[in-house]
Every structure is written in C-alpha cells, then in structure tokens.
Amino acid sequence: PPETPPGPLKDTRAKLVNDKKHPWKPLRRGDIRGPCPGLNTLASHGYLPRDGIATPAQIMLAVQEGFNMDFGTALLVTYAAHLVDGNVVTNLLSIGGKSPKTGPDPPPPAIVGGLNTHSVFEGDASLTRGDDFFGDNHSFNKTLFQQLVDASNKYGGGKYNLTVAAEFRHQRIQESIATNPKFDFTSPRFFTAFAETTFPINFFIDGRNENGQLDLDVARSFFQHSRYPDGFFRPSSPRGAQGLDVIFAAHPIQPGRNVDGVNNYVPDPTSADFDTFCLLYTNFVNKTIKGLYPNPTGVLRKALNWNLNILYLSFKDSGCIQEFPMFRS
Ligand code: HEM
Ligand code: MG
DSSP states (O other): OOOOOOOOOSOOSOOBOSOTTSOOOOOOTTOOOOSOHHHHHHHHTTSSOTTSEEOHHHHHHHHHHHHOBOHHHHHHHHHHHHHHHSBTTTTBEESSSOOGGGOSOOSTTOOOOOTTOBTTTBOSSOSSSOOGGGTOSSSOOHHHHHHHHHHHHHHHTTEEOHHHHHHHHHHHHHHHHHHOTTOEEOTTHHHHHHHHHHHHHHHSSOTTOOOSOEEHHHHHHHHHHOOOOTTOBOOSSOBSSTTHHHHHHHSOOOSEEEOSSTTOEEEOTTSOOTTOHHHHHHHIIIIIIHHHOSSOOHHHHHHHHHHHHHHHHHHHTTTOOOOOGGGOO
C-alpha cells in the first residue's frame, strides 16, 4: 500500500507558523504554484516541498500544521483532489500544472494534470482566479482581487468577512453567468465554490485575534504572494468550511450551467446539492473518477482502491454508503 495518512493534530492551539524553520522563499525556476492560495503558501514556506509536488500525506500534515484545517475536511479535499488530479501509482500530486515529476502517466482518459485541471476539481467563479474559458484558471488575477477589495469596502467596512463573502460569491456567479458561455456550476464545483469563500475568514486571520474580519493586505499576502504575514499565528482551533450555510442562505442557487451561451443558466437536478450530500460522493466516484479510470488493472487498480477507501472515510460519518467502482468491470 502507498502510505497511511497522518492522523489529527495532537496540539491544536494557535502558534507561530511563520517561524525560523519555515521561511518564505521566492520561486526557483520550475517551482509550481496553482489555484489554491493555502497550498501555495504552504509550499512557499516549506511546509510542503517547495517545488509544488507533494504526496497526500504531506498535504494532510501541512494543512493541519500550517493552518489548523480539521482532519475530516483535510481528508476529503486532499484525497478527492489526489484521485482526479494526482498520480495514484507514484503517489504524487502537482499543486498547479501538469508535471513530469509526478512520474509515468496511467493510460487515458486519465489526466493526472495537477490542481489546474479544469472541471474535475478546479472550477468556475473562483474568487481571485479567472474562469478556464478566459484562458487562465490558476494565476492570481489582479482585476478580480480588486473586485474583492471593492466588495470588502462596500459591504465589510474595508475587511473581508462573512457578509462580504456572501455578496462576492453571488457577484462572481452572476458575472460568470453573464460572460462565460461554458460556465459550469454543478457538483463538485457547487460545493467547493461555497466552501472556498469561507476559507479566507477561517484560515487567513491570525489565531490571536479571531474577529472574523480579514485585513485586505493580509488577504493579498496569501492570495498573491503565497506568503504568511510576519509573525503569523495559525487559527486557534481545527476548522473547515464553517459559515458556508450563512453564505449560501444569503443568495441560494441551484447547481447548473449555462446552456448554448451566456445568460442562460439552467439548473441540473442530477447534480448533488446541500440537501443531497452523499450524492456528491456517489457522483464523484461513479462519474468523475470512473470516467477517468474506466477499466484500471494491476497496480493502478490497487492504488485507486486504496485511495478510494480513504476518501470514503470522510463520508462515512454522514451515513453515505461506500461505492466500489473499481471492483466492477
Ligand atoms: C481554492 C485545492 C486546502 C484555501 C482551491 C482550488 C483547489 C484547491 C483545486 C481551486 C478551486 C477553484 O477556485 O476553482 C486544495 C486542496 C487542499 C486545499 C487539495 C488540501 C487540503 C486549502 C487550505 C486553504 C485553502 C488549507 C486555506 C488555508 C483556498 C482558497 C481558495 C482555494 C481561499 C479559493 C481561491 C480563489 O478562488 O481565489 N483549493 N485546497 N485551501 N483554496 Fe484550497
Ligand atoms: Mg477556479
């Protein structure tokens, strides 16, 4: 078997994470960063390998240690991403674009394209990254960040908070509906889009002063520069997407997509939503993963089953029934 992920943190208190052992360093030639400011920051401080190629166990350790992400959230996100974007045989994932460093590719239609791969995990209407349709779904986009700043000034008195998150989430969705003919807002993106708007509040605020108000220079440091502020303490307790319900309730929307052009958002009742959480798991496994690996054999099949078993652990407590796509022919 590849490797067993590390368990929950033992000491979950706030502490200095921008410490002497984890200095920020600029990118060297070939270092990879991607659409996730959390993982980018962990790589630029050496909590993850600085080249941006990591194992799921390294990610589990880094997100817990460096940001106090709770074990269950970390497990779900890490293994979901690894199964669709990583190389399960070599056990390596690129946190950005496709890289030869993840080793020999399994046969197509598998992609192993890293976190930048559009639609299997990364998706539209991101906060500070553009839609894939416009050509770059992973780089910091200063126009979008300025929109986040404007929204924070308008709704948050100059800070990014839950009120701003709800309004900006809505705004980004409306912008994609109006401008992106390929806009897709079905599961899993439906879930991650709401989750990721809570992350700046839950993870980017210093653990000694958790007032729910994220300073915009601090936000820029993470989003743009992959850098902890000087002296930054991680949050004071493990957490995930707390606040998601508030953000969703402010502007509810059904999963769906633009059909035949812009301004034609059509709900998709086959997509999972917040009322059908286990369908997120079932569709992800039976459609997304099975679509990439229709008929795996040998070590590839073994590695997929290993990772699928770990992914299921994050849905087990919700009462979801385990799927075994790779045992069928
Ligand atoms: C976005 C992966 C942990 C903060 C994303 C995206 C991916 C990703 C693929 C792009 C989604 C999109 O916007 O299209 C992961 C994985 C993690 C992880 C595999 C492993 C546990 C974290 C952590 C944080 C974080 C610990 C915060 C400390 C964010 C934020 C965004 C994001 C704020 C939205 C970026 C934006 O839209 O501008 N993540 N992430 N993530 N992630 Fe992570
Ligand atoms: Mg995106």
